[in-house]
Amino acid sequence: MTELAAVKAALKTQAVETPSWAYGNSGTRFKVFAQQGVPRTPQEKLADAAQVHALTGVAPTVALHIPWDRVDDYAALAKYAQDHGVKLGAINSNTFQDDDYKLGSICHPDPGVRRKALDHLLECVDIMDATGSRDLKLWFADGTNYPGQDDLRARQDRLTQALAQVYQRLGDGQRMLLEYKFFEPAFYATDVPDWGTAYAHCLKLGEKAQVVVDTGHHAPGTNIEFIVATLLRENKLGGFDFNSRFYADDDLMVGAADPFQLFRIMYEVVRGGGYTSDIAFMLDQCHNIEAKIPAIIRSVMNVQEATAKALLVDTEALGTAQRTGDVLEANAVLMDAYNTDVRPLLAEVREEMGLDPDPIAAYRRSGWAQKIIEERVGGQQAGWGA
Ligand code: PSV
Ligand code: MN
Ligand code: MN
Numbered sequence: 001m002t003e004l005a006a007v008k009a010a011l012k013t014q015a016v017e018t019p020s021w022a023y024g025n026s027g028t029r030f031k032v033f034a035q036q037g038v039p040r041t042p043q044e045k046l047a048d049a050a051q052v053h054a055l056t057g058v059a060p061t062v063a064l065h066i067p068w069d070r071v072d073d074y075a076a077l078a079k080y081a082q083d084h085g086v087k088l089g090a091i092n093s094n095t096f097q098d099d100d101y102k103l104g105s106i107c108h109p110d111p112g113v114r115r116k117a118l119d120h121l122l123e124c125v126d127i128m129d130a131t132g133s134r135d136l137k138l139w140f141a142d143g144t145n146y147p148g149q150d151d152l153r154a155r156q157d158r159l160t161q162a163l164a165q166v167y168q169r170l171g172d173g174q175r176m177l178l179e180y181k182f183f184e185p186a187f188y189a190t191d192v193p194d195w196g197t198a199y200a201h202c203l204k205l206g207e208k209a210q211v212v213v214d215t216g217h218h219a220p221g222t223n224i225e226f227i228v229a230t231l232l233r234e235n236k237l238g239g240f241d242f243n244s245r246f247y248a249d250d251d252l253m254v255g256a257a258d259p260f261q262l263f264r265i266m267y268e269v270v271r272g273g274g275y276t277s278d279i280a281f282m283l284d285q286c287h288n289i290e291a292k293i294p295a296i297i298r299s300v301m302n303v304q305e306a307t308a309k310a311l312l313v314d315t316e317a318l319g320t321a322q323r324t325g326d327v328l329e330a331n332a333v334l335m336d337a338y339n340t341d342v343r344p345l346l347a348e349v350r351e352e353m354g355l356d357p358d359p360i361a362a363y364r365r366s367g368w369a370q371k372i373i374e375e376r377v378g379g380q381q382a383g384w385g386a
Contacts, residue, residue, distance in 0.1 A: 004345075007311045011095045011349050014307060016062045016242075016300050017089040017282040018052055020045040021067050023293070033289060037372035042069040044376060048293055050084040051368050055359040058322035062139070063282055063298035068094070074130035088131040088175065090239075090280060093124045096141035096185070104142035107155040107191045108161035109269055114158060128174055135239065135280055136166070137212060139179040143186020143193075155191050158216045160201065163235060167205045175208045177238040177280065179216040180249070184249055193203055195227050210238025214284055215265070216245040217256065225264040226241065232272030239280030240265075242303060251286040253295055255302030262302065263338050267309035275307070297359050301346070303309055308342035 023035050023045040039045040049062040062081065071077050095105030095117040101119055103109060105117035111160070126135055142159070144150050166176060180198040183190055192198055195211055202209035213230055218224060231237035231247050244250065244257035256260045281303065287295040314333050322328035347357035356362035363369070 005146045006017055006212055007308065008345070008349050008352065010274070011304060011308055012057075012309055012353055013306060014058045015061065015281065016059050016252065016303050017058075017063050017280060018049050018059050019065070019283055019285065020049070020298050021065050021156065022283065022287060022296055022311065023048045024068075027181045027288045033294065037369065037374075038292065040378060042077060044071070044372075046081045046084055046086060048078075048372070049296075050081075050086045051293060051363065051366070052218075052296050052300065053086050055356065055362050055366075056297060056304075057353045058304065059086075059300050059354050063090040063092055064088060064127075064131070064301040065134075066094060066120075066127060071325045072125050078131045084127045087193050088133055088323070090135040090137045090282060091124045091131065091133050092139070093121050095120055096139075101141070101289050103150070104155070104191070105140060105371075107142040107150075107158045108149050109154075114162060114338055116198075116384055118124050118165060122367045123164070125166065125171075131170065134173060134175060134176065136170070137179060137239075137241075137282075137372055138163075138176055138179065139214075140165075140192055140202045141185050143183075143188070143190035145186060147187050149188070152189060154368075159191055160204070161203060163209070163347065164200055167209060170208050170226075175238060176205075177212040178202055179212045179214055179217070179241065181214065181249065182219055195231065197235055199231065199234070203234075211236050211349070212239045212241060212280070213237070213283075214241035214243070214249075215261075216241075216243045216249045216251060216283070216284075218375075224261065225268045226256050228265055228268045229272060232268065237279055237350055239281050239282055241284035242299070243283065243292050253287075253290075253299045254283060254284060255299065255306060259306060260303065260338060262306040266303075266306045266339075267313060267334070270307075270310045270313070279316075290322060291369070294360050294363055301359065304346055305342050308345055309337050309340055313337040336361055 023039050025032055027033060030350045039048055046062055053059040068293050081088050095101060100113050106114050108114050128136060180192045180194050182193045198211045204213055215224060242254035243252055244252040246257050282301050318330060318333045321333055350357050
């Protein structure tokens with residue numbers, strides 16, 4: 001296989017998971033601008049996700065968020081997804097939206113609240129059994145706002161205990177992905193604030209526990225690709241929640257704010273063994289003012305473009321420059337790949353996959369946007385401004 005053929009083959013096997021909540025209405029705490037035609041049910045979210053996959057060919061799974069996507073029969077929902085050409089992906093738990101969780105969930109000082117949160121997490125694994133999902137994605141809003149509010153060490157102990165119980169409940173082939181976030185909604189101390197804390201818990205738990213990197217959950221200037229490289233070296237990178245940030249957890253389209261950062265991350269992924277099926281490439285975004293389905297298509301394309309550039313890095317030339325201490329040349333090799341216009345290559349890849357080379361134009365022509373505006377009245381809110 002020529003080198004270009006190998007790059008194309010790799011691009012064809014890429015899989016980006018889209019989040020059910022990105023298809024629903026969302027906003028900031030100031031306003032939710034409702035859009036016409038948004039899904040009213042989990043099934044309608046899946047139907048929209050199926051459009052994204054049909055047009056891009058690389059978005060075969062959809063993440064669910066419980067209880068936002070609560071249904072009576074999850075096996076039937078999985079069947080519905082399959083009938084529409086997609087599969088259900090990660091199950092995202094939610095231990096942050098009930099009044100009970102004001103002081104936390106599994107780290108809460110009250111054992112009753114901890115039990116309620118734990119029961120929810122265990123229920124999420126039941127749902128995984130029914131949907132055939134591999135991954136339970138855990139994000140905890142737990143933390144404190146004021147020094148002295150609660151005991152930082154006791155909260156870690158409670159976290160350890162609850163995670164161990166969830167871990168024990170996991171079946172063969174199931175994993176838990178632990179997400180960290182440096183602040184919000186807690187402002188003084190967050191119980192899983194960074195990759196180090198997530199890593200320490202996952203290491204203790206075992207190999208089914210993996211860290212997930214949400215690209216919006218770091219302080220400005222953080223070198224995220226270093227974290228990616230480190231977690232990959234330790235076999236502890238379970239996946240990504242991709243999105244863009246300018247300031248906080250903005251949840252904008254991935255690759256919009258900083259396509260260079262996305263390229264650097266994808267380069268470390270390729271460098272660390274390629275995008276194997278052990279890494280879940282998920283989007284975690286909200287489209288508050290832009291049309292949702294084309295925004296998700298654009299996001300998938302942004303991931304593809306960053307990946308294509310990462311695959312095009314001349315590793316031999318880079319290695320030589322690095323070994324000989326040629327700083328400028330090493331940097332130039334990397335920048336050459338980043339500055340390559342990969343859009344024609346990706347258009348070719350899509351044509352070879354039997355797809356339209358321009359998924360956004362194809363979506364506009366498809367009439368799906370008009371159809372859902374006519375058919376769906378009273379669309380659903382995603383849950384919050386995730
Ligand atoms: C939290 O900010 C987060 O990134 C977690 O992944 C949640 O599951 C998601 O947003 C949606 O609220
Ligand atoms: Mn996330
Ligand atoms: Mn987030």
